Amino acid sequence: MSLTVQDMAVVKGLWAKIASKADDIGAEALGRMLTVYPQTKTYFSHWSDLSPGSAPVKKHGKTIMGAVSDAVSKIDDLPAALSQLSELHASKLRVDPANFKILAHNIIVVVAMLFPADFTPEVHMSLDKFLQNLAWCLAERYR
């Protein structure tokens, strides 16, 4: 399900509205993922505090959303944009790719909560496609 020109425009348009809250969105989405899908906590056993709003969650949420925002700016060539991150996830982090879908869902829930009027079904679809493509590129180097 490749991104159409329309999808790219919609995602960029959404990002223009939400970019200022990217850090909060990242932290909130990560916190929710860890709470609602506790199996994801297995990747963060080295953190002191996994609760929503904790320092490690906020910091890491910001890191993740920073990478997502960067991908939006390079939406025309996601494979190239994510090549290094894919290498990191494949060789070092080895996060099961099923979890990318889970995080994507939580990003979507948080965007829906914070921007209900902007998050129409059409925008939802394009963001869902974008995150799916992002996940695909992230898993590119896995095998």
Added chain:
Amino acid sequence: MVEWTEEERSFIQEIFSKIKYEDVGPKSLCRALIVYPWTQRYFAHFGNLYNEDAIMGNPEVARHGAVVLHGLDAAVKNMDNIKSNYAELGELHSEKLHVDPDNFKLMADCITVVIATQMRASFTPAMQAAWYKFLSVVVSALSRQYH
């Protein structure tokens, strides 16, 4: 047997007290048909689903959205017997409607997103966890009859 904490039970009741079936149901089904267009395969008899406007204005979609959400009534009213209460509906979806059970998850996600747009910050992580658990139990009960 699914174990529910008192907090989880109260979260589920709270969510249902805040949502309107005739609003959340149609919005959720519209969202599923638009975000996951392959789900339209089950609704060819609803007429015009050609684009987002057509789907959102389609009275059959609206009517059916409310029906689907009311389908959760049995679960809310008796959270300790979800598995047995959904045996019949599960069989209907499998034997008569031939719905791929993966679609139940897609619908559940859309209901969650619509609730998020309405409840906003009051849809806390703990509430989302209880809600996800509740919908997972319903989806599991509906999916049991497939063979």
